[in-house]
Amino acid sequence: MNVLWLQSAGCGGCTMSLLCAEDPGLFDLFENAGLKLLWHPSISLDTGTPVRDLLAAIEAGDQALDILCIEGSIVLGPNGTGLFHRLSGTGRSMLDWVRSLAPRARHVVAVGTCAAYGGVTSAGENPADAVGVQYDGARKGGALEAGFTSASGLPVINVAGCPTHPDWVTETLMLLAADALGADSLDGFGRPRFYADHLVHHGCPKNEFYEYKASAEHLSEIGCMMEHLGCVGTQAVGDCNVRSWNGQGSCTRAGYPCINCTAPEFEEPGHGFTETPKFAGIPVGLPTDMPKAWFMALASLSKAATPDRIGRNATADRTLVPPTLRKPRS
């Protein structure tokens, strides 16, 4: 399958993350999966005229397009013209190009949260009037209409994440190349379920602290960051702590909270990114699928039952108290 990759109004970080693909490396993976780049702004040789010719050929229907990957939000400003971002050398806005090319593609993939929902590019006053390819925040209808489907019959596939994990992109593309990604493979926000059916909480190394609500009070302390430091790993989708990032990493493993970067409108949480909003001293926002009364009951019970080891370690920057050793019964 061939792939055309366009970078719209974003930071380019999803491509930079993609280049971190390992086992195998990105170029080997593409080759082995039969994925051929028609053009990618960071990787391909061509500049200028041959790229404009390629785009024209796709637009005219002379060049088939299997997968259109769009990275970055689409800016509508100023005043709906899209001229805050023109695709260089073409005199046309990226908005115009996306609307023209998307219907030609067999599949359309929005790479990253900006392309999916607008993302950080739409933060604050949203100066450039940024939207996602098919969503404007959590609402359907972005640069493309709410009901858009590509030639495959699928809506835009939202490989959300800020940045995306390289494997989320490569596995989506490999599944498309194998014709193995259907409508039921996507969640309610268009995200591939192979990673969106997980919560960031799954596999988080702070799980034992979470069990007792033994909480870190300041960044760098190793306790659970849900109660005080804004962590929404129990609500955010992503297999970040199952597959890990850049070797052994994840946000919570590095000691800072999950900010829900795979979700629409994560850029405006309504509170500081590293603060937990509270009502009457109790954190607002429950773990996904948890009834409130049960959560409150269990939380107060487990907090009262916190072992000394876990309580003391929670507010330290390293393990102060190791687990008690159990001698085997001889």
Added chain:
Amino acid sequence: MSTRLLVGPFNRVEGDLEISLDIDAGQVVAARVNSPLYRGFERMLLGKRPEDALTITPRICGICSISQSAAAAMALAAAAGTIPTPDGARTAALLHAVENVSDHLTHFNLFFMPDFTRPLYADRPWYETAVDRFSAGQGSAARRAVEARAALLHIVGLLGGKWPHTLAIQPAGVTRAPSLRDKVRMGATLQVFRRYLEDTLFGAPLENFAALSDAQALMGWTTGDAGLFLRIAADLDLADLGPGPGRYMSFGAYPGPDGSAFARGIRMADGPVAPLDPATIAEDLSHAWMLGDTAHPETGQTRPDEAMADPGYTWCKAPRLGGQTMETGAFARQVVDGHPLALDLAGQGGSVLARVAGRLLELARTQVVMETLLAAIRPEERFMGSHDTPSKGQGAGMLEAARGALGHWLRIEDGRIAQYQIIAPTTWNFSPRDALGVPGPVEAALQGAPVRAGEDTPVSVQHIVRSFDPCMVCTVH
């Protein structure tokens, strides 16, 4: 009678770039650089909590993300009078150095070298080797570099959770205290990266490359992919292509308790390295699609001109130091740091060769910087101090991204961001003309570039532009 060419989409640079060229008698007589994307990060930040800058500004750029993060943390620390703990500062510097090294590697292998695989060079003696090593997305060197880079970034995975867009760097230190086990693991990663540099990029001990003292010695280097580049550079006279303004600026790289690894300062023409006076920085808006007057970033505004009126031709402002254009980047950093090879190349006027060699030199030197930083990290110490953001205050964060001098200027009022201005390295290098009509550094470097008969995307222009390693998403932000 000159003709005009529009070059774009201009790829293998980070972000969007369009260049307009006036061509006469087989050479470029004038160039205008357009940064065609405006997002408005400085406006997004207004009214937000000051700490939000730590989450939002890294997302200006996916390739200089840690640089943006470190600059925001530094500006917040300056506003609060916070000093990071020594080991927190060393760890932040190590994170930053890994990003800069990764960027240099990406630039050389994926962005710059593939231009030598173009069929127009098929008659050159090095062509087959260049194709084998650097074919876009396929070459053996490109594959190896991507793997080496991904492995090196495990250090960011371990300390910073992920790359890009970590939230690990804070005003008072870093969010994860590395253990002794983490330290030996990162040491193993650095050793493997050293082996990659020595086996593949330099083909010899990297200390030998770092010890090169002049251009003649440089051109005698034959091993590794560096040797291939130098063979190409000699054949194509890249030492004569794309001279810069001859004025170099660095904000100083990797500040910390042990001093900066690469010095802060400026160097004008053949003069000595001199102190930098940040008060003389000003952004000229005369040829940008921006409204307002020339201003220092402490008072400057970002108000886009939605009419995109003439004589504006880009969303990029034109920063000047004391009214003059400045070149910034790895080569400038090595010049300001006083490395003899860089000084000798600067004496010859700067060029495509000088910029790429400067980056290779910095790759060799920064490996040693990373090893030194890691060795100095003491796992038993504190990695985070205390920090309280004041309800009123101001501060600047000025440091060196891979591509050069990066500054964040922040003012806090009533506990909220009242002013936030950013000048990125490529804002300097790819700035438009100023009110005096003086072109920006790249615009000037392109004047005189040869254009072959029938070329609509001149290869010389591509070599020159890519030698600066532009980051266009940072440029306008």
